[in-house]
Amino acid sequence: MKNNLNRRDFLKKTSAATIATMGLGSPIAGLFSSCNTRISIPASADTVILLFMAGGMAHTETFDPKKYTPFRKGMESKEVLSTFPSFPTALDGIHFSEGLESIGKIMDKGTLIRSYVAADLGHILHTRHQYHWHTCYEPPQSVVVPHIGSWIAKELGPLNPVIPPFINIGQRFTVGEGEELKAFHSAGFLGSEFGPFLIPDPSTGLESVRPPVGMSTSRFEARNQLYENLVKESAMGEFGSDYQKESLKRSMEQAYMLLNSPEAKAFDLSLEAKESYDMYNTGKFGLGCLLAKRLVDQGARFISVTTEYEPFFGWDTHDNGHTRLKDMKKMIDAPIARLIQDLDESGRLDRTLVIVASEFSRDMLTEGRPELKVLDQVEVPDIIEDMKNYGMHRHFTDGCSILMFGGGVKRGHVYGRTADERPCKTVEKPIKIDSIHQTIYHALGISPDTNYEIEKRPFYTTPDGHGKAELDLLA
């Protein structure tokens, strides 16, 4: 233990001693004193890549197609379950929606979950459901809740000390609902050390790990030398608290290490072989997958790549669903399949868990779930005359697809089922977010009862530690 108190601890301790009777302060027996009895689980994965289909990916138009009804003027909207034909995948009897052929071919390497049931959070807002997906907690909360990537960064630390343990690729916060997006891209009470290292655009990822633009390497070195010399001479060297000195110095050294490390080259996509680069390059998301692969090769711990949420863009199809999904599928199909193949070929897939998920699904008619409908947000005519009405435009929570590959997940496995008629809801093995999170933690060897005492109550990775790892998903 360090003898030096920092100002905050000093105030906490003294206020606790003097006004404890007023019930105000508390000595906070270590904000981060873990109070759990951890169960030890052998890990089957060291790394997680979360590929997030932000905006609500319709299961019936992607990984769980139903009867195809081609567009014709005057068709009834209630006839339409899928707006694409389907094709057989590498898994016996399992079809995907047209446009996902590359992923279909590699499904023998992973598990398809067809029974994810998203929560009922009332009137449906994407950012609320995304918050719920990424933190496992329903917003709003009285404390800032950590992102799943932050829990993993905190519990396991970096795999390679120079690569930040939680990297988030592809999401800008300058879009609509930016503040709501920020709310769950946070380490919360775990401390910002475990927060996301943000790379909004993978093609400029290198900028975050190199000296400022216009600064030569020799100047950068000289500046660092000057800093180190001054630190040694500083009066703080004699009187400062170890806590502060060490913490600042350590983080400055880490930054210097990263900026100078050979691993920083992983951020430079221009170093990738052209053939490989072109295969991934379907735009920002595809390049995000490429960056994820390069970072995993160098020892990343948790990486999230998103198709990026922006209201009414991407998967958030409130109109022209059919037409827009063609583009979305083109954006994700090749890079996801390539990523899985590359990881498999390099042997990293065995210890890398890749997850493809979305906050909820979509349907043409049902908003929410069949027995618990919420306010419709999109006008859907009974008779479709215009192509723009042909697509899944309402938010559906009762049957969503998730793909998992690697990291101990079964190969060539299908879990759960949805009905073939509307409402195409989950009819077998419903699985919820707390189980999904616990399954991920289980694969990583993180105990289900991991918790910290926050404001005098235990705070678990999932609310009250609920949700069981679904062992049927794991080999």
Place this chain on the structure above:
Amino acid sequence: VANNSFLTAMGRPNREIVSTSRDSQANLLQSLELTNGEKLNDVLYKGAELWKEKYPSSDVIIQEVFVQTLNRKPSQKEFQIAKAALGDQPETDKIQDLFWAVLLLPEFQLIY
């Protein structure tokens, strides 16, 4: 003041969410922002340009940097280190780098 990546890295909370704790440790994301962030880099460069006009010599600049940031004169050793870095006729880049080094001293930074 509009939020920016510098303020976010330094722990400015988001207005929409309740924030009840502050970090008491520096971290990698902060030091990266301090080391190569555009915002701080720009501010220091502009400041260095002003100082180059305003102060006649390296000696005065070194004295002023210490007095204005740390409220004290530099020790003899510190003065020598800074002088070696700046040279006799300091360029904007050199002044900027001195600013940077002094601002990042644990003595200047308060983590709480």
